[in-house]
Amino acid sequence: MARKLIKKFLPDPASVKNNRFLKIFGKALHDPQLWHLTRYSVAHAFSLGLFCAFIPVPFQMVIAAGGAILFRANLLLSVALVWITNPITMPVIFGFAYYVGSLFFPRPKEEFAFELSWHWLETSLHEIWQPFLLGCLVCGLIAAIFGHAAIRIYWRIHVANLWKQRALDRSKSNH
Template identity: 50%
Template structure:
């Protein structure tokens, strides 16, 4: 079943609850919905994780964890999916979301010399923040919804496949049926 596939790669609820760095959350981690592996919990977690991954903010993992707590969906999946935007993919993703936002808002392109420093970020961010946020929110919503729908379809397909597999299995013959023959 699809549940077994996800369970293979996710940490157990006990392992997450016993993590000393998460003790500040107290009883919030004891909500069983945060670790359920059902179609609803996993698909909402995909939406949350992918949506947060597209938002250009520092600390995406705690934000995804908070969103998982609020939405009561699978916490480990939500947190893991924010790594779609990692140091290797982040520049390309955020450049694409900026270009989309720029196109949607009708903002002319600006020539910016890219420099990785806090000074550059403080000076240049005022020119790019609106298109970046608009493009990021739109992409987050679209790709999050696509992730939600894909998991819903995948889960349903996996369940139907299991049903069909069980239908094709030869039925066991009971001892009473053997005696009648």
């Protein structure tokens, strides 16, 4: 079942509850709805996690956890999905986001070399921040919408196949 597949890849809920950055949410972390794997909670978790992955700030996990609590999405998936943007993938993903954002601005695209350093932030970010943030917003929204839709479709197909299999099993046992 879809739940079994997802559970294989999720961290232990206790480790997430004891995360020092997530302790700010206190008793809200003990809401059982945040730990269940339902079509609703998983689809919303994908939306939140994928959207938060495109937010170019540290501690994206905290933002995703807050969103999961607010929208009663699966907290583990929401937090885990923000790691799509990690130190290895960040230059490619945020470079693409800048490219997408620069499509909306009439000025010519500026070439830049992304560097994760304070010096680069102080000298270069002011030149590209508008297309970069717009690109992050657009990419985050598109990823969230497609992620949500893909999970809802996958879940529906999976459940329909299970129902068909049960019907076949029943018809075989009746004969």
